[in-house]
Amino acid sequence: MTRWLVTGAGGMLGQDLTALLRGAGAEVAGLDRGQLDITDAAGTAAAIRDVGPDIVVNCAAWTAVDDAEAHEGEALAVNGEGAANLAAACASTGTRLILPSTDYVFSGTGTAPYAEDDPTGPRTAYGRTKLAGEQAVLRLLPEAGYVLRTAWLYGAHGPNFVRTMIRLESVKDTVAVVDDQYGQPTWTTDVARQILLLADSGAEPGIYHATSTGQTTWLGLAKAVFGLLGADPGRVTPTSSAELARPAPRPAYSVLGHAAWSRAGLPPLPGWRDSLERAFADIATSEGRQPAGGPVR
Secondary structure, eight states, X not given: OOEEEEESTTSHHHHHHHHHHHHTTOEEEEEOTTTOOTTOHHHHHHHHHHHOOSXXXXXXXXXXXXXXXXXXXXXXXXXXXXXXXXXXXXXXHTOEEEEEEEGGGSOSOOSSOBOTTSOOOOOSHHHHHHHHHHHHHHHHOTTTEEEEEEOSEEOSSSOOHHHHHHHHHHHOSOEEEESSXXXXXXXXXXXXXXXXXXXXXXXXXXXXXXXXXXXXXXHHHHHHHHHHXXXXXXXXXXXXXXXXXXXXXXXXXXXXXXXXXXXTTOOOOOBHHXXXXXHXXXXXXXTTOOOOOSOOO
């Protein structure tokens, strides 16, 4: 039986991954931030030795994009140096490592889906720190390191855009949402399933893009959420990124290509609309709401 270690197990992806693995009968050690600080190199190495995993999935990350602009060193300690600590520990024990990463490693100024081997060019502190983690894993584990870039994550656990829209629908007459940022809404359960598929496949190490197929804007996603609640999508109105400026610039284009899955003989993630429909009942319930049913329009 494959033995797994999931760091950051208390986060949105970490919770879905550990639940999926346990449901599949896998042996899983899920460690949250209080149980394992990956910025502690010695402690990280000791945890790998004690658990003795076959596969480590590093869901521990600094994900506060705006805060990273003012605290890049602290974000780098987690996203860059923490990933390097895990990679070094895995290299010493012959353990495979899967590192979820982000679309923010790209500039976000493209007009066609970013390929796995396209040049990176992060424009934010968060993106730079995550890229440092990617580079460490690929350098230290050339034969056993996997980078899974994902984006626009939502799920039943933890704060995310879909849950925010569900809450706002009940308290706002209208909600203004940006319509000039393009991406791929991605269900954390889909990412968890893809991690398990990748681990079981014997696919080559390297970079994979774990985002839903298709694309939309944040406005399009918000309208879809309202529709699934049985609310009028017209209550969601368009605005621009400039009108809702943030400390860290958001990518205008976060669409990722999925060619690496084809090369590995594996399917990409499902389409974003299909996944949102399948995920919605659990997410709405987590906010005390009931979905109205019907397809995403």
